[in-house]
Amino acid sequence: MNEKYMEVLERYDLTADSVRRGRSGWICQTGQGMVLLKEYRGTQKRLEFETQVLEQVGQTGGIRVDDYLRTADGQLWAAGEDGTRYVLKHWFADRECSLRDRSEALSAVRRIAVLHKALQAIPEDPEWNLGSIRTELLWREMERHSLEIKRARGYIRGKKRRNEFEFCIMNNYQRFYEQAVQACEGMKRLNRPEAHAPLFLCHGNLDHHHILMGTGYTAFIEFHKMHLGEPMADLYHFMRKVLEKHSWDLELGLAMLEAYDRVLPLGNRDRDCLYCLFLYPEKYWKQINFYFNGKKNWISARNIEKIHGLEQQEAGRNRFLSKIK
Numbered sequence: 001m002n003e004k005y006m007e008v009l010e011r012y013d014l015t016a017d018s019v020r021r022g023r024s025g026w027i028c029q030t031g032q033g034m035v036l037l038k039e040y041r042g043t044q045k046r047l048e049f050e051t052q053v054l055e056q057v058g059q060t061g062g063i064r065v066d067d068y069l070r071t072a073d074g075q076l077w078a079a080g081e082d083g084t085r086y087v088l089k090h091w092f093a094d095r096e097c098s099l100r101d102r103s104e105a106l107s108a109v110r111r112i113a114v115l116h117k118a119l120q121a122i123p124e125d126p127e128w129n130l131g132s133i134r135t136e137l138l139w140r141e142m143e144r145h146s147l148e149i150k151r152a153r154g155y156i157r158g159k160k161r162r163n164e165f166e167f168c169i170m171n172n173y174q175r176f177y178e179q180a181v182q183a184c185e186g187m188k189r190l191n192r193p194e195a196h197a198p199l200f201l202c203h204g205n206l207d208h209h210h211i212l213m214g215t216g217y218t219a220f221i222e223f224h225k226m227h228l229g230e231p232m233a234d235l236y237h238f239m240r241k242v243l244e245k246h247s248w249d250l251e252l253g254l255a256m257l258e259a260y261d262r263v264l265p266l267g268n269r270d271r272d273c274l275y276c277l278f279l280y281p282e283k284y285w286k287q288i289n290f291y292f293n294g295k296k297n298w299i300s301a302r303n304i305e306k307i308h309g310l311e312q313q314e315a316g317r318n319r320f321l322s323k324i325k
Contacts, residue, residue, distance in 0.1 A: 007080065007081070008037065008078045008079075008080055008086045009028065009037060009088070011071045011072060011073075011078040012069060012070075012071050012072060012078070012088055013072045014028075014030045014031070014032060014035070014088075015030060015031065016028040016029065016030055017029045017030060017031070022036075023036055023038070023091075024038055024039075025037050025038025025039070026038070027091055033090065033091075034090070034091040034092065034093060035069065035088050035089060035090060035091050036066065036088070036089045036090075036091040037086055037087075037088050038086065038087060038089075039084055039085065039086055040077050040085045040086060040087040041085070042132075042224070043130075044076070044077075045127075045130055046130060046132055047068070047076045047077065047087070048076065048127075049127075049128055049130065049133065050068070050223055050224070050226065051067065051068050051076060052125070053119070053122060053201060053223070053226065054066075054067035054068070054223060055067055056118070056121075056122055057115065057118045057119065057122075060114060060115075060117075060118040062111060062114055062216075062217055062218065063111055063114055063115055063118070063217060063218050063219070063220060064090075064092065064214070064217050064218070064219040064220075065090075065219065065220050065221070065223065066089040066090055066091060066092070066219070066220075066221040066222070066223075067089065067090055068087055068088065068089055069088045069089065069090065092212050092214060092219045092221070094212040094213055094214040094215075094219055095212065095213060096208050096209055096211065096212060096213075097208040097211040097212070097213050097218075098208070098213075099208050099241055099242050099245045100245055100246075102246070102252055104213060105242045105252070105256065106255060106256060106259045107213070107218070108208075108211050108213070108218065108238065109235070109238070109239070109256045109259045109260050110259045110260070110262070110263055111211075111218035111220075112206065112211075112234060112235060112238060112260065113259075113260045113261075113262075113263035113264040114263055114264075115203070115220055116200070116202070116231045116234065116235075116264055117263065117264045119200060119201040119202065119231070120200045120201070120231070120264075122201060124228070128228075132225075132227065133226075133227050133228055134227065134228055135204075135227045135228075135229055137191055138187050138191070138229075138230055138233065138273075138276075138277070139184055139187035139188040139190075139191055142180065142183060142184040142187060142280055143184050143188075145180070145280075145282075145285045145289075146177070146180040146181060146184055146285075148285065148288065148289060148292065149173075149176070149177055149180060149284070149285055149288055150177065151292070152169070152288045152291065152292045153169070153170070153173050153177075155292070156169055156170055157170070163299060164299075164304055165291065165299040165303060165304050165307065168304065168307040168308065168311075169287075169288060169291070169307070172284065172307070172310070172311065176281040176284045179279055179280065179281050180280055180281055180285070182279060183276045183277070183279040183280035184276075184280070186272065186275070186276040186279070187273070187276040187277075190269060190272055190273055190276070197269070199228040199229055199230070200228065200229070200230075200231050201226060201227070201228060202226065202227065202228075202229050202230065202231045202233060202234045203220065203223060203225070203226055203234050204223075204225030204226050204227050204229065204233075204234070205222065205224075205225040205237075206220075206234040206235075206237055206238050207237055207238060207241055208238070208241060209222075210222050211238070230273055232270055232273040232274050232277060233277060235260060235274065236274055236277040236278060239253065239256050239257075240278070240282075242256065243317075243320065244283075244313065247313060247316055248313050248316030248317045248319070248320050249316070250316070250319050250320055250323065253320045253323075253324075254323060254324075257274075257324065271324060274324060275321065275324050275325050278317070278320065278321055278324070279321060281310075283306070283310055284307075284310055287303060287306055287307055287310075290303065291303070
């Protein structure tokens with residue numbers, strides 16, 4: 001292990017028995033268990049916010065989180081000789097959730113509901129007055145992405161010669177853009193001022209990479225995007241990844257919703273929010289965004305396959321949407 005990292009670890013009164021590179025840091029096996037040491041570039045206030053929340057969530061049965069350890073003198077970070085700041089987190093040897101395993105996906109959804117239930121029980125603290133906690137409303141994000149779709153279409157229309165990817169974009173534009181507008185309008189109605197829509201703490205970046213399947217527990221990691229927002233966005237992101245792997249299997253999709261509902265009941269607003277999220281053509285926007293901000297004169301075969309994949313899965317996606325509306 002690099003000497004400077006060993007020096008930082010000593011600030012925690014810990015000695016590493018073994019060390020390996022991973023998760024953008026150093027995964028260390030110590031006498032007090034596995035920990036992750038990594039650089040920290042955020043603020044003290046953000047770190048205090050995450051610590052406050054994760055300490056409470058960590059007391060919930062059935063789930064674990066990568067909460068922070070304090071140095072021997074009670075600090076949340078330790079600085080190296082060069083001024084670089086490091087944090088130390090509890091870590092886990094468990095593997096990431098498998099999207100292809102149906103039973104594991106259902107188990108993960110149940111634990112997501114447990115996580116959300118724990119987060120919703122934490123009252124908002126006035127000290128959380130941070131920009132990273134109060135993020136852009138979903139309808140505003142959708143509106144911004146829709147403008148980017150429209151802008152890219154205008155650029156492609158002005159080209160005299162188009163490649164295969166650009167032809168795919170133009171052929172699918174009208175259908176996907178209409179879905180984008182409809183989803184945005186629906187989300188905007190859910191967030192109108194008179195609706196008094198509550199915001200809750202949510203993970204903010206919940207996919208299979210951040211869900212580790214342990215024995216008798218599930219570990220949720222990397223809460224650096226945690227914010228006050230729509231918990232349904234967490235559920236949507238995980239479910240969409242699973243459903244894409246299973247060609248939008250209707251039975252599996254409904255089973256995941258039921259699994260979540262049994263732990264944390266879904267209200268009408270929750271279901272409307274999920275419908276808008278699933279309706280928005282996020283994958284179509286991602287491909288356009290990649291194209292428009294990259295080398296437009298060269299598109300990989302993989303990106304063309306992804307666009308064709310959207311066409312092939314559209315019927316299954318529409319069947320799922322018809323059942324959750």
